[in-house]
Amino acid sequence: MSATVPDQSPWSTRQIGQWSVLTGVGVALMSVAWNAASRELRFADMLGWLELSLAGLLLTGLANVGWYLGARRAVVRLRSALMANVAPAPVAAVTEAGSLPVSADPMRRYHRPGCQLVLGRAVNAESRDAHEAAGRVPCGMCRP
Numbered sequence: 001m002s003a004t005v006p007d008q009s010p011w012s013t014r015q016i017g018q019w020s021v022l023t024g025v026g027v028a029l030m031s032v033a034w035n036a037a038s039r040e041l042r043f044a045d046m047l048g049w050l051e052l053s054l055a056g057l058l059l060t061g062l063a064n065v066g067w068y069l070g071a072r073r074a075v076v077r078l079r080s081a082l083m084a085n086v087a088p089a090p091v092a093a094v095t096e097a098g099s100l101p102v103s104a105d106p107m108r109r110y111h112r113p114g115c116q117l118v119l120g121r122a123v124n125a126e127s128r129d130a131h132e133a134a135g136r137v138p139c140g141m142c143r144p
């Protein structure tokens, strides 16, 4: 089975443009405010420039939050595309009678015995409660 992963940038051209404009304006506001405040002699006269600088900082922050969220959405979209192409675990492995979830000490997740993430590894079978008491969480792929 071949995975078909969309080949695309995490950000659209529109998002890149928005990020560039917001970041550019934010940096320009901070630069102007810094230069203007450096010419003031009294602290009280600098406060207005400080507010302008904070507005610029807020703009760059908003731009980067949007940038991050765009990338996050792309990761979710790509992960969904990948998981749609993952073959489900074989039914026999999933429904083994009396089989307990397995894991090993360095693992942070516990799995069904037939999970492809533990095949060929030395693992210990324990109850679900024992795994969770050891701080492990269920595998998102085999969902034990």
Ligand SMILES: [Zn+2]
Pocket: 110, 111, 112, 115, 116, 117, 118, 139, 140, 141, 142, 143
């Ligand atoms: Zn698993």
